Amino acid sequence: MEGSRLETRTWGWMAEFDQPEDLLSAAERVREEGYRNVDAYAPMPVHGLPEALGLGRTWIPQIVLAAGLLGAIGGFVFLYYITVIHYPHNVGGRPFFSWPSYIPIMFETTVLLAAICGVIAMIALNGLPKPYHPVFNVPEFLRASQDKFFLVIEASDPQFDKDRTREFLEGLQPAGLHYVED
Amino acid sequence: MSVDDQRTTVARQSGEPLVAPGHDLESVNEQINRIVLRPAGSGWLFGFTVAFLLLIGLMFAILALMTRGTGIWGINIPVAWGFAIINFVWWIGIGHAGTLISAILLLLKQQWRTSINRFAEAMTLFAVACAALFPILHLGRPWVFYWLLPYPNSMQLWPQPRSPLIWDVFAVTTYGTVSFLFWYVGLIPDLATLRDRAVKPLKRKFYGIVSLGWRGSAMHWRRYEMLYLLLAGVSTPLVVSVHSIVSFDFAVSVLPGWHTTIFPPYFVAGAIYSGFAMVLTLTIPIRKIYHLEDFITMRHLDTMAKVMLGTGWIVAYGYLMELFVAWYSGSYFEQFLVRNRLFGPFGPAYWGLILTNVALPQALWSRRVRRNPVLLWCLSLVINTGMWLERFIIVIVSLHRDFLPSSWGMYYPTAWDWATYLGTFGLFFTLLFLFIRFLPMISNFEMRELVHRTSTEGEH
Numbered sequence: 001m002e003g004s005r006l007e008t009r010t011w012g013w014m015a016e017f018d019q020p021e022d023l024l025s026a027a028e029r030v031r032e033e034g035y036r037n038v039d040a041y042a043p044m045p046v047h048g049l050p051e052a053l054g055l056g057r058t059w060i061p062q063i064v065l066a067a068g069l070l071g072a073i074g075g076f077v078f079l080y081y082i083t084v085i086h087y088p089h090n091v092g093g094r095p096f097f098s099w100p101s102y103i104p105i106m107f108e109t110t111v112l113l114a115a116i117c118g119v120i121a122m123i124a125l126n127g128l129p130k131p132y133h134p135v136f137n138v139p140e141f142l143r144a145s146q147d148k149f150f151l152v153i154e155a156s157d158p159q160f161d162k163d164r165t166r167e168f169l170e171g172l173q174p175a176g177l178h179y180v181e182d
Numbered sequence: 183m184s185v186d187d188q189r190t191t192v193a194r195q196s197g198e199p200l201v202a203p204g205h206d207l208e209s210v211n212e213q214i215n216r217i218v219l220r221p222a223g224s225g226w227l228f229g230f231t232v233a234f235l236l237l238i239g240l241m242f243a244i245l246a247l248m249t250r251g252t253g254i255w256g257i258n259i260p261v262a263w264g265f266a267i268i269n270f271v272w273w274i275g276i277g278h279a280g281t282l283i284s285a286i287l288l289l290l291k292q293q294w295r296t297s298i299n300r301f302a303e304a305m306t307l308f309a310v311a312c313a314a315l316f317p318i319l320h321l322g323r324p325w326v327f328y329w330l331l332p333y334p335n336s337m338q339l340w341p342q343p344r345s346p347l348i349w350d351v352f353a354v355t356t357y358g359t360v361s362f363l364f365w366y367v368g369l370i371p372d373l374a375t376l377r378d379r380a381v382k383p384l385k386r387k388f389y390g391i392v393s394l395g396w397r398g399s400a401m402h403w404r405r406y407e408m409l410y411l412l413l414a415g416v417s418t419p420l421v422v423s424v425h426s427i428v429s430f431d432f433a434v435s436v437l438p439g440w441h442t443t444i445f446p447p448y449f450v451a452g453a454i455y456s457g458f459a460m461v462l463t464l465t466i467p468i469r470k471i472y473h474l475e476d477f478i479t480m481r482h483l484d485t486m487a488k489v490m491l492g493t494g495w496i497v498a499y500g501y502l503m504e505l506f507v508a509w510y511s512g513s514y515f516e517q518f519l520v521r522n523r524l525f526g527p528f529g530p531a532y533w534g535l536i537l538t539n540v541a542l543p544q545a546l547w548s549r550r551v552r553r554n555p556v557l558l559w560c561l562s563l564v565i566n567t568g569m570w571l572e573r574f575i576i577v578i579v580s581l582h583r584d585f586l587p588s589s590w591g592m593y594y595p596t597a598w599d600w601a602t603y604l605g606t607f608g609l610f611f612t613l614l615f616l617f618i619r620f621l622p623m624i625s626n627f628e629m630r631e632l633v634h635r636t637s638t639e640g641e642h
Binding site for chain 1: 207371634
């Protein structure tokens with residue numbers, strides 16, 4: 001493999017940490033230093049990490065709420081259509097528009113749509129499925145899903161400089177420092 | 183942040199650890215993933231074979247039903263709802279523990295759910311699969327089951343959405359779908375762990391595909407945690423709704439013994455009762471066989487036993503209220519129903535129910551029983567039986583003698599009834615064995631979180 005390409009494109013530098021607390025303080029330092037295109041990887045949620053990296057909020061709650069409302073309204077409109085407009089059916093003289101009996105189905109369509117759209121939103125916003133990503137080029141990154149914590153400064157950051165960024169990350173005393181190629 | 187603090191306070195107060203001491207992230211990974219990544223043992227193969235043979239038995243029973251019709255079952259007028267409906271309600275009741283443990287206990291911040299939620303969710307899915315089979319087989323013409331769904335068709339007909347039976351179709355399909363989504367979302371990070379730990383290329387590819395390229399970046403986790411919480415939020419009323427709607431199948435009718443307002447809460451409590459019994463029936467042998475005692479500790483068994491004791495009393499209250507309301511209503515037919523339940527031809531089933539669902543479980547008051555896996559396992563079987571008897575009594579005894587003595591009858595299940603019922607155990611255990619073999623049965627990333635939290639706590 002090596003030598004087959006004279007030049008590899010840099011994607012970023014990756015620092016490895018043993019403890020989530022180390023990752024958290026490193027993330028804060030990176031942010032203070034002015035880096036913006038930064039991401040951190042952990043085998044479990046680390047509380048305060050998105051804030052430390054200055055990452056934005058997520059739209060998932062709004063999407064789930066909207067989908068739930070759509071499910072409720074859609075369920076109602078659908079039931080109204082089939083019981084009043086398209087197939088009015090006289091059951092013991094009860095009114096066609098018997099809305100209380102719509103409630104259970106409306107509830108189920110609310111939950112169903114909220115859950116399905118929420119899961120699709122989470123997967124889509126996370127950019128999954130994504131079988132290839134440059135971070136996977138680092139052999140040590142296998143541990144990101146197991147017991148190690150990683151911080152990456154991406155080359156796309158305006159402040160990124162291959163040597164200076166490396167020195168800066170070394171100053172954070174990581175357990176390891178890895179070059180990420182694109 | 184405050185949520186986290188609260189959690190640790192809870193853990194400190196309760197004293198006994200949820201994970202045996204001495205574990206770190208890697209030892210947890212190793213113990214959970216080893217079961218999936220090593221070759222199958224002969225024990226697993228034997229168990230799977232037995233389950234698979236039973237599944238073939240189910241296929242045979244279904245084949246007989248398809249070719250000869252529902253006449254091979256013991257159902258007839260007046261008892262038109264026989265084993266099919268009993269087993270439907272029984273299985274779907276068992277399927278309630280999974281989502282209860284995953285969703286409600288998550289919202290209540292019960293940390294002990296972590297070791298058992300994945301397993302219970304899988305159990306839920308498989309139980310719902312068994313449950314959903316029965317009403318479809320009971321249709322008479324199972325191959326047109328999709329007529330239950332509202333879709334534009336050339337007959338210009340729609341299902342009747344004022345009927346609880348159609349509510350049931352929506353409730354069960356929604357429950358199955360949402361339970362699956364909840365289970366799969368929980369699995370994604372663990373599948374990524376398996377992808378990264380697997381050595382064989384085929385396994386690596388398989389887990390790579392199903393984990394969708396999960397990287398565990400900070401933003402991934404933020405969206406993930408938010409979604410997980412919201413799924414728990416929507417699943418919580420869903421769990422309650424499903425068995426409530428199942429109970430409407432009965433309660434909305436005018437039959438004595440069915441037409442009662444206590445049914446929804448009493449059904450939901452019964453579902454949780456039987457669900458926890460089934461979780462215990464399965465986890466007690468599995469924690470022993472797969473050496474998971476460090477994660478599924480005595481404290482877990484003890485807590486689950488307490489939940490059974492509590493829900494068991496709600497169910498007992500339901501039985502008591504049925505008797506009281508029959509007396510208090512002054513309705514002749516309701517009073518006759520009670521007499522017929524207690525002393526009629528199916529009387530022994532009722533006394534068996536009281537013995538298995540009310541009397542014997544009182545042993546759970548004793549801490550020594552709750553902490554004895556063998557006794558607890560036997561009790562969980564007793565409760566499973568009791569909950570089946572409860573549904574037998576509700577379905578059969580109410581139907582076989584209603585208002586007019588001229589339309590009374592008896593019900594005798596046939597060998598095909600039993601074969602179909604036992605066959606669903608084949609389906610359930612086949613799926614369960616495959617699950618144990620190919621997917622992590624304990625939520626790995628949540629265990630890592632728990633172990634990290636407890637270990638840092640020790641340093642303070």
